Amino acid sequence: xxxxxxxxxxxxxxxxxxxxxxxxxxxxxxxxxxxxxxxxxxxxxxxxxxxxxxxxxxxxxxxxxxxxxxxxxxxxxxxxxxxxxxxxxxxxxxxxxxxxxxxxxxxxxxxxxxxxxxxxxxxxxxxxxxxxxxxxxxxxxxxxxxxxxxxxxxxxxxxxxxxxxxxxxxxxxxxxxxxxxxxxxxxxxxxxxxxxxxxxxxxxxxxxxxxxxxxxxxxxxxxxxxxxxxxxxxxxxxxxxxxxxxxxxxxxxxxxxxxxxxxxxxxxxxxxxxxxxxxxxxxxxxxxxxxxxxxxxxxxxxxxxxxxxxxxxxxxxxxxxxxxxxxxxxxxxxxxxxxxxxxxxxxxxxxxxxxxxxxxxxxxxxxxxxxxxxxxxxxxxxxxxxxxxxx
Numbered sequence: 001x002x003x004x005x006x007x008x009x010x011x012x013x014x015x016x017x018x019x020x021x022x023x024x025x026x027x028x029x030x031x032x033x034x035x036x037x038x039x040x041x042x043x044x045x046x047x048x049x050x051x052x053x054x055x056x057x058x059x060x061x062x063x064x065x066x067x068x069x070x071x072x073x074x075x076x077x078x079x080x081x082x083x084x085x086x087x088x089x090x091x092x093x094x095x096x097x098x099x100x101x102x103x104x105x106x107x108x109x110x111x112x113x114x115x116x117x118x119x120x121x122x123x124x125x126x127x128x129x130x131x132x133x134x135x136x137x138x139x140x141x142x143x144x145x146x147x148x149x150x151x152x153x154x155x156x157x158x159x160x161x162x163x164x165x166x167x168x169x170x171x172x173x174x175x176x177x178x179x180x181x182x183x184x185x186x187x188x189x190x191x192x193x194x195x196x197x198x199x200x201x202x203x204x205x206x207x208x209x210x211x212x213x214x215x216x217x218x219x220x221x222x223x224x225x226x227x228x229x230x231x232x233x234x235x236x237x238x239x240x241x242x243x244x245x246x247x248x249x250x251x252x253x254x255x256x257x258x259x260x261x262x263x264x265x266x267x268x269x270x271x272x273x274x275x276x277x278x279x280x281x282x283x284x285x286x287x288x289x290x291x292x293x294x295x296x297x298x299x300x301x302x303x304x305x306x307x308x309x310x311x312x313x314x315x316x317x318x319x320x321x322x323x324x325x326x327x328x329x330x331x332x333x334x335x336x337x338x339x340x341x342x343x344x345x346x347x348x349x350x351x352x353x354x355x356x357x358x359x360x361x362x363x364x365x366x367x368x369x370x371x372x373x374x375x376x377x378x379x380x381x382x383x384x385x386x387x388x389x390x391x
Contacts (some may be wrong), residue, residue: 010133214338227318
């Protein structure tokens, strides 16, 4: 039951993040600021998620996980209520920063709880369930939240988000087993674990793979509109297809056993690279463009849970939360780099169709790193290479 509770919590936290994107014009008008100024709410949110996650993980490393998870969802609930009640830009900014801190801490703590609550062979399923809430938020939370905001006003959207977060909080209180705080570890030991070659390699896969993905996905609307020639309605359908693809990819990732991750990860990252390389061939044909977008979401959401599960399995219990938080922070950095990369492709005049192939260079590098992890982890390579990777 706790995995379903974490799924609900994840969906609520992710919807709180995504939903503002569809409400920016209304928020700007109601608060008397420009749309770009309202957009800075999104930027500030991502900065807190990227920087605040590791810091919060270190500061809370000695706290029991059940109580910390409940406190995190309480913060998410209160922050959503505060967003709904905000009557000025500073008030909304403060509330959004609270939501961002809740999300940053949630992903680390929820991954720890999920892995501790199941047998070792089901840990990938558990982590995938956490990320599944984010996948569903892209296909359901964002559009439904936008529709509610258009019909009843953007504060009502945040009331709904608060309600979902409160349901998740109640579920944590009722169903989350007691999970002791990890064994004490000093800050130096915890941070030192991040410098091990295995951890750096896993973080490198996240950085390189998601940089390529975000570069393409950020500009998916111009691609479908200008290259494929789709109407706005069909672009929306394409985004729904992408969301369904993320759900399918998440379910597929959950079928990979933890001891098989290193063998499957290069295939998943390589598939993502191939999809990006094929964009100039897929985009001119509408059905292929829509299928390609769904496959893009599927491949990405296979990679993300696999890397998170593998990274957390490479460190001791005292460091799993920090590693999980840092991986999420690296994903946030990849988002910024990917958006800049896609914009650079357009700036030099290559056109939207070529964002995919350029982005694929980063993902191919991630494939090489993932293949290196697989070789070092393979039993046939003997104890020496595996030991070197763990040092």
